[in-house]
Amino acid sequence: MQKGFLSQYFEGIAIKRLSAVEVNTSVSNQHEFNGSKPLRSLFGDERRTSCNARFLWLGGENEGISSDGKITWYDAREKHPIRSEYRLYFNRNDVMDLAKENDLLIVAKKPRDEFVIIVVRADSTLENQLLWLFGIEDQIGFSFNFQSIENGHNPEIDYAVRYILEELGIEIEEPDADFLDSILEPYIISGQFPTTSEFSKLARKTLPGISPVDAPDFALLKWMEHEEKLFKRLERHIISKKLEHGFRDNDSIDVDGFLQFSLSVHNRRKSRVGYALENHLEEIFKIHEITYSRTAITENKSRPDFLFPGADHYHDPAFPSERLTMLGVKSTCKDRWRQVLAEADRIKSKHLLTLEPGISENQTDEMQASNLQLVLPQPLHETYKPRQRCWLINLSDFIQIVRERQSKV
Numbered sequence: 001m002q003k004g005f006l007s008q009y010f011e012g013i014a015i016k017r018l019s020a021v022e023v024n025t026s027v028s029n030q031h032e033f034n035g036s037k038p039l040r041s042l043f044g045d046e047r048r049t050s051c052n053a054r055f056l057w058l059g060g061e062n063e064g065i066s067s068d069g070k071i072t073w074y075d076a077r078e079k080h081p082i083r084s085e086y087r088l089y090f091n092r093n094d095v096m097d098l099a100k101e102n103d104l105l106i107v108a109k110k111p112r113d114e115f116v117i118i119v120v121r122a123d124s125t126l127e128n129q130l131l132w133l134f135g136i137e138d139q140i141g142f143s144f145n146f147q148s149i150e151n152g153h154n155p156e157i158d159y160a161v162r163y164i165l166e167e168l169g170i171e172i173e174e175p176d177a178d179f180l181d182s183i184l185e186p187y188i189i190s191g192q193f194p195t196t197s198e199f200s201k202l203a204r205k206t207l208p209g210i211s212p213v214d215a216p217d218f219a220l221l222k223w224m225e226h227e228e229k230l231f232k233r234l235e236r237h238i239i240s241k242k243l244e245h246g247f248r249d250n251d252s253i254d255v256d257g258f259l260q261f262s263l264s265v266h267n268r269r270k271s272r273v274g275y276a277l278e279n280h281l282e283e284i285f286k287i288h289e290i291t292y293s294r295t296a297i298t299e300n301k302s303r304p305d306f307l308f309p310g311a312d313h314y315h316d317p318a319f320p321s322e323r324l325t326m327l328g329v330k331s332t333c334k335d336r337w338r339q340v341l342a343e344a345d346r347i348k349s350k351h352l353l354t355l356e357p358g359i360s361e362n363q364t365d366e367m368q369a370s371n372l373q374l375v376l377p378q379p380l381h382e383t384y385k386p387r388q389r390c391w392l393i394n395l396s397d398f399i400q401i402v403r404e405r406q407s408k409v
Contacts, residue, residue: 005150005157009111013107013109013134015140015144015147016145018103019142023101031089039073039086039146042146047078051070051073055095056118071115072088104120104122105118106130118130125358125363128385129357132164158221159221160380162225174232183202184234191237196275199231203276203280207222221380223280224277227280235268274330277329277331288403290308290399292308292309292310293307298343299344300342304326306327307325308324308326308406309324323405326351327352327375328343328353331354332356338370348371351372352373361387375393375394378394381394
């Protein structure tokens with residue numbers, strides 16, 4: 001295990017596509033997989049009876065369930081003198097009931113002999129992300145392949161890796177917790193979150209050596225990653241204090257208070273990251289002396305995140321529409337990228353910046369057909385397939401496009 005790398009969270013995986021006989025109850029009621037050589041590389045040759053395993057099914061946006069279950073690894077012919085027939089048995093559960101033929105199956109071994117069984121919808125963005133995360137470049141068939149982590153593909157925990165691990169519900173351990181606490185001390189004492197604008201400024205101020213002039217793509221990712229670490233660390237302190245205090249209403253347990261607090265935590269996580277991304281982009285545009293309007297009103301009361309050169313130019317019928325640019329900003333696209341298409345009618349070809357790695361080819365093909373250009377920080381381009389990379393542009397490219405259009409104003 002190497003701290004700060006993928007091997008801190010996974011030791012190895014066995015990966016395949018699910019066949020009809022493994023998922024279709026009308027064909028078979030089997031609850032096991034044949035123990036081929038790749039599975040033996042993961043489990044070894046000794047029987048493992050009733051091991052705890054977490055099952056995960058991941059579909060599209062906000063589609064995902066988990067189930068705790070048991071798995072058994074055994075040799076069905078262990079008493080035979082020369083033959084062996086290994087199998088991986090699992091109890092029926094909600095995750096495997098949702099699995100369909102051709103879905104991606106990943107049996108993953110974590111440190112401390114823990115196992116995760118992941119089922120991912122075929123041709124989905126999450127499938128792309130996991131294949132990239134584990135360094136799977138070969139075509140996946142209906143037989144298991146084994147992939148070691150520490151002795152194979154073992155990427156450092158950067159923004160993209162962190163993003164995908166969190167999609168799997170894995171909490172990232174922060175090695176620099178003491179440093180983060182020293183930055184957050186005033187807020188830890190007060191027990192209050194700063195405003196999103198203040199938090200973004202704090203992240204930029206406490207991450208020296210970053211040049212948004214020379215490397216805006218790198219700066220944006222590093223600022224976002226640093227702010228995310230700060231937020232999660234402060235959130236942990238504030239939630240811990242609240243849990244220590246408890247949820248009581250006189251002599252009874254305050255269930256409604258707990259539910260309201262839990263909902264506020266969830267909503268803050270969702271809304272904060274979008275504002276943080278816009279805040280850091282705005283800082284980069286200012287440094288590059290780009291003229292813009294943020295969340296200006298256009299037709300049908302739409303509010304595109306950024307308009308270039310600005311709202312006055314947009315609403316001036318005499319201003320050429322080909323010199324106008326709009327940028328939608330979404331930390332994750334999912335299916336919400338279509339919302340951008342209805343904003344700023346005067347601008348036919350729109351731009352959308354996201355930090356989501358490895359969006360599926362089906363989605364990016366739809367974007368191209370809809371005249372929507374995807375913008376991603378350069379380090380995230382490697383998470384996309386080669387055919388997609390030819391079309392993607394980075395933040396530096398976008399700044400150059402806007403600058404050229406504004407030079408004619």
